[in-house]
Amino acid sequence: MKNMKANLEIITIAVLMLATIACSQTGSSEKQRSLSFDQDWLFIKGDPLRAETPEFDDSAWRRLDLPHDWSIEDLPGQGSDSVIGPFSKSSAGKMATGYTVGGTAWYRKHFTVNKSDQNKKVYLQFDGVYMDSDIWINGNHAGNHPYGYTSFWYDVTPYLNPPETENIVAVQVKNEGLNTRWYAGSGIYRHTWITIVEPVHISPWGVYITTPDVSDKNATVEIVTNVTNSESEDVTVICVVSLFDPSGNEAGKASVESSVPAGQTVDIKQVVRVENPSLWSVEKPGLYDSEVKVLVDNKVMDKLTTAFGIRTIHFDAENGFMLNGKSTELRGGCFHHDNGPLGAAAIDRAEERKIEILKNAGFNAIRCSHNPPSPYLLDVCDRLGMLVIDEFFDIWKKPKNKDDYSNYFNEWWKKDLQSIVLRDRNHPSVIMWSIGNEVPEAREQSGFDTAQELVNIVRGLDATRPITEALVDFSGVNSSGYTPWDDVAPHMALLDVVGYNYQYLKYEGDHEKYPERVMYASESMPMFSFENWQTVEKLPYVFGNFTWTAMDYLGEAGVGLARLIDKPEGSINSRAGLSHFFNPYSWPIFNNFQGDLDLIGNPKTPYYYQHLVWRESKVEMLVHRPIPPGKIEIVSPWGFPDELKRWNW
Template sequence: MSFGAGTAEVPSRARARAQGKQNSVVLFDADWRFQRGGAQGAERPDFDDSKWRKLDLPHDWSIEDLPGTRSPFDPEAISQVSGGFTTGGTGWYRKTFAVPNEEKGKRILLQFDGVYMNADVWLNGQWVGAHPYGYTSFWFDLTDKVKFGGANVLAVKVKNEGENSRWYSGSGIYRHVWLKTLEPTHVAQWGTYITTPAVNASSARVNAKTRVLNESEQPARVTLLTRIVDGAGQEVTKVESSQTVEPKAAYEFNQDATIKSPALWSPDSPTLYTAVSEVYRDRQLTDRVETKFGVRTISFDAASGFRLNGQPLKLKGGCLHHDNGPLGARAFDRAEERRVELLKASGYNALRLAHNPPSPAFLAACDRLGVMVIDEAFDMWREGKNPHDYHLYFDEWWQRDVESMIERDRNHPSVIMWSTGNEIPNRDKPEVVKLAKVLGDYVRRLDPTRPVTSAVNDLREDKDPYFATLDVAGYNYAAGGDHMKKSLYEYDHGRVPNRVMVGTESYPLEAFDSWMNVLDHAYVVGDFVWTAFDYIGEASIGWRGYWQERNFYPWNLAYCGDIDICGWKRPQSFYRDALWKKDQVSVFVKPPRPSFEPNPKRQPWSKWHWLDVVADWNWKGFENKPLEVSVYSSCEEVELFLNGRSLGRRPTNRSTAYIATWEVPYQAGALRAVGYDAGGQAGAAELRSAGEPTRVRLSADRTSVKADGQDLSYITAELVDARGVRNPKAENLVKFALEGPGRIVGVGNANPVSTESYQQPQRKAWQGRCLVIVKSDKRAGKIKVRASAEGLAPAEVVIDTTAP
């Protein structure tokens, strides 16, 4: 199976001069009113919302403190373990805006990137439409309901009620909203589709399919000029076509152009081009849309595995839910980008976006940073997994939601596979197999350039008909035989030798076996651990196990991610470094007492946890008692030192699963591991005992942000001793104060059992640190953030905000 390239439309930059006017796509996030709970008659334009709360989007009310409390968590919440004991309900949003009278005659479109869930929209008291699914983007044409030259009142009702999700969903308009003002002759919504069907070192053929609408009452002679621009802004090629388009009709232009000596998109070199689509009617420019794209080819087969641009490449993958930890589901562009940055730095080159389409900002970040994506549609089809989930709407809505995902996302070079679903029930039944084929064929009709997969558990031969509907077979938990005791990859390859397989989910505790299966077999193209990033909900599957009980409270995080919700690497992430990277060394200690209360009822097959180890050499009261020390390393061997004294060398290779262990009598000081390759030192790691904390230390991931009302800086507060060593036992309450053009939008510490507020300007440290997230407003200047803790010296950091 060989496939072409992907592209990404950039709607926020689509502008065109036309007859002295301007088409525009405007971010519509500012100046909304919000009411948590019901509001009779709130769709009416004369409804009094003056006492409602003012806010900007993106917004998620489930991450906010419950009324009258300082916590978003409720042990009696309907969501229970699945939603991390958070609360949904009903919420209302209203926004008043004006459309100038001179825009009369244009089309006015409203686009929502994501609303969870069951959104109903009214404009000026008239119902515009509804959208049940909480993860696909949707849009409405408001033209016939807009008051040109007057005030317009937009109302949105959101209902996140009942048991409808197996993880934390968030509630509300949690992604961006856009208002589009377009000439009657324009590129259709998600109307560009650009591929590169023929690529070699000397040239790339670019195929641009562009759907143009003529929504006027007269025939239009339309010319489409498509220009290809490189990253430096230089035009490299262009193509022009003309066609008469009938009134109230559409025409799809099909154009070919050639890029000479193309720069190819890959994780190591994520080069992007821009296709600029200019629409002319009677020689007047009426629309201009920019579409980012990458020149790349992909292919999958059992003999060669996955190839990118003709070169074999293994997918170092992880699964990812959509929440942004302390921000809840709010999809700020920087929050999405930061997650991709951190994952790329940790060695990931691929992500499975489980179990729903992501935000456009997330995919744009993957394009820029060079991370490949499995884009997934659904967690269920006709049979639900919760009483009030998407299965209630599937038959009526699945085609529209698949279209939304494909037409919106087929323009991203990062997307290399489409997934139609995750662990769909009754996959062995003929009616489900039939539906799988219907979905797969529909996806291929919309985009034949990428393979179709689906994630399957309970891996038995009765799933063969279901797998036959897919291009790539998604195997969940195959390294351990899906709760059995042997790998299924080799067994199934012997039965079905042409099947291409990918580990769509794997246990952290089976990281070694999962990755060895990928390395050893071309037909296993990659492995996606559950999960790359920790998340809210499915509380405690990484400690207490999967079967969910009410007494799991106060657990609210899954506690299974390589990276925690604040963005800090957990021990299993360092182990993955040893599997994926050269010259890696890390050292961890098994606590003398369990980190949390063990669950004696945890199922043996429930392996979403990692070993109970910590990066901590502070064990007062355990002097001279043996502690188990583990070193993860990709070096040939490692040597362990305690206070400068060698405790010997040990091999770290495939035969040891890249782990060496020692029993070390505890003495305060420095525990240092040194890795060697070919006799020479190749890497090192050290744990140092800390004294009592004396001060707070602040570090910001970015000390300069855009003054656009959206940009973020993540600031880590550490409790350190007089020598600057973080004390991982410190749990002091850290208080934050902010001055300047910004505000605090989230705090956190990644403690999976903390029920503290994510909103209040304070947080207890956990493992000696906590996090505060600051958002700019639209004023340039300096944001000063001060952190203090009782009895400790405070700290301050300054964030510059500059005009975008």
Template structure:
């Protein structure tokens, strides 16, 4: 079966009211003014919404803001949600003024996300609410404004304990915008763009736009849209004039023939720009610029996912929404860095687990060329935790789902709508009815993309009709059942691994001997990546093999791309089976699942995926080569490569070449569906060699010629610090970040793989210290401080730019180590 979707999409930028080069609207929103100067206080004062409340003593904060990430870590909180204070009641207040002229316009506030159970007040009057913290919403301020006087916008949040299976954060954690618009306007999400025709180098672009008149006065309106290509040249313009009665809407349909098009693709994410302009009585009142991309998507039961006519294997990751040491507070650069690291591993697809992502996530994926599975819910009517989304599902599911689709349907990166993850209705006889209802909503809002869901039960959803209620079947953790599942579903059904592996490990930790069980007493999991931990999990090798056996599948989404706060499996609990607190193995409080740790530092497993998902020659070797007291004893050495063969050298002596796919590595395996024993992996190369201090070197060959190499040296005692910034020049906008890795090194500059020195950071000049981290799942040190203990030789410093150009000076020091310095330049 072939599903064909030809989609022309636009990526909405954060502010609707942007000026064109030559034409400016009469009124525009001041985004910056509504990010700064908020007042915050925990607790629940009875008069929190009142204009008479004296709030001079409240704390000043900038938005986005996550109060929970500030800590403290404490065992009285739930390790499942990071051991942080994600629940309680708190208030935000914002004082602002509008002129008499502005008050005559249409004035709204738009929240990209408020975590959660939010109630909005203006000047003491309740004007809105939203329980779901992951979905944006707009509130009309116009009827309650006091022109020329102080206005008070107040937001009460009441996130509950036991409301999430991972760290949710707490607060106004996504961006907020004040929008001052002419009453004649395109509303939020009022533009929908498709391509009914794409052929060769031509496309027909269909833009459907809603123009509304929120006043009671009729208006003479001129509306036009101009499209510019990736180089900025105008390629098409269409306009029309019409009379728009008061309190009415006009739906405008425009079709643009485009020639010599540049398609949006994974390797070439070309973005065009559509600029729509509204004039009323000859005056420009709104101008909206929107980047977009042109591409076609198809899904085939035999060829899999087809992008722009070419089959593409989905090499995907699932990602939760937190940004590690920054918490849930949205930041564009931190989001971009995460996805750049994922791309370097070979990732081309993202699953937004298990909720609507921030707009920044989709903007980043649009610009980097990463396709997205956009997911709505982790719960429907049956809850996994006592205070989860199931409490509001009946009232809010349709609004939340429709809003997600309307918000995201114009992004070229989005290719599927997921209506749920591991939904407990899978076990219900009539659960399929809910799935069908949600799938129908998706098709109603956007018939250009298929629906999907992640199913982890067997055989329930395949027998009771739930899997048949979605267009594409996502399978969680069932590689040994792929054949059975395919045989149970109708011919032509399309499948993929929607959540795979769930391997756990700690960066730089190696336990010997290599055994089936993790060493609970250490609080960590070995990076030999054979001990899975949870019963449903399995090594990546198992999924690699299963995907090879089913080339018709779309691909896989591993759990997860980055370690995240909360859910410290295999410590503390058992996923859906464990309600309540996960504190039995405190202080384990963050995830072990990913090939990249909480700080963004790569674990060994990163290179195992890279060896399967990339083509540029690479080779990786593990473990470290500091085994004092193990001299002469045998150490297992693993190598990962995308080349044909690898040769190992220890202190210059060759231990022979191994051929990938031929020389197999036996690894201990035990998981549900696989009897305890060993698995012969064709994806790893291995040797067992006697330990002697010195160096470990691997050379990769293809066609008999060396194409890549890597060397590890035995380090001496810690002697200094090396600082490496991901970017040495950033933008002076008060939001840009530089991520600086501090590595403890010996006198010769070799990394010390087990160093745990405490490093202090001094930051001065044109920026400030934002956070520190080290990737240790058991560390309960605060993130908002100027010192951090190294975890297996590394820790991380994050600096934020100010708004003045100049230089950010960084100094790192620790007793007994030589001091290190680096600088970051900032410019407009």
């Protein structure tokens, strides 16, 4: 226990150091005309009455900057064996949430709008709030947003006081009950933005860029700009698009005139040809910029620069995955969104460092399990050349926990889906949309119907990427050889690419039945990396393996941790039952121990094994920690024995 307290003190110091150097950097799109809204918020843990009202006295509240995650902060009652740092033995989520604590809390911010911005439109955007947030502006309820992982925005113009007069935004965040299977964090844990624009402007997430025709000599770039006219009269706009190559040189230009009716939005489509394009790839992730200007009477009303990549992606059963016409095997890793000792706070440098570490560790692809990532993380993946599976949901209509997203799915799935795709569809790093993970109703008609609805909406918003889903069959096979996996075939037929969680033994049999199906290991156990990678190298219709997980994460505490138990009479299987590892009372363990890398990016045993599998290394030598007399080691199927690269005893 003393060692654990010492380790937590070191973690606390690391958090403070990183927080000191952290700043809100602007992303590569949408943010040039937006200002960070992260500074000088007031915070209180608890649920005071009438905290949404302007006259509420918040003078005693704590002042902080966003992003902020209160679940990673030290709890009251330190010094006992039941509370250590942010971890509490009485946590509602127990091992699932790493013994952290949620609850309800409030944020408030006082701000003014300049006189020069009178008669303009004002939007507030939240990149992520976990969870079930309610937003008030000067006591007016702007809206509720249940899902903790999607970005959302409000037009707050009707609620603002006159310029130079104080406004107050109040945010209530409710992370209550059993709503997650892993550590989610709590609070406004991603960036916030304020955008002030003219009445005629580019709509939020209103630029969509595709590259329908690409070769080494020429590329066709299609830009669709959604323009909003909130004036009371029709306007004629001129939309000017300028493209700039990765070196900053102008690569093409187009201009078109369009009428935008009063109170409506209009899509304006333009096409630009680019000669000798620099193709975006994992090895050379060159980014273009699209600068869109909207003019009325020769006056610039709005301007927005969006980063994009010129590249092609293609999936089929003969060649697997092809990037720019080249077959590419995905060395993938799954990961959750937390940043280890920083909790869920999406600090830019922490997000960037995570992708740097994964790229240096040999990964060329990540699966954002099981929710969309922060916008800045995708900016980093674009810049560093990391391929991404952008995953939407872990739950549909059937719950995995009683207070989870299933309670909101029917009302919110379409809005959340639109938010994800509209926000992320310009990122060249995103190569697949994943509509779900191990959803319980996958075999049922209701699951088929839901998948059909999700697929239709996604294809309507972005038809340039394939749709996938991570599916699993833990039921085994009965005496007749029939498995419920076969019931999922109609569901799988809705997808462009099928993700197999822990099912590499099914590939060849399924290929005989469904020769056009494209497959990959959307999750695999680290100790079976060799077997999974052999299938990728052998079978052209299997294009990648995503290990669970690339990095350790908070929550699902101890699932991958090898344990010592008393030596029993007789023999025992070293791979003990899952009940040893999915133990809701695993205190004081708080992280999963399933990663190739630990919480802060240091290599672990599966990292070295993975590099042998990838042929990045010819031999690795590790030594097992001594096992005390009278004990034996049991090893999780998601873990490795307690082996060390370096030791001293």
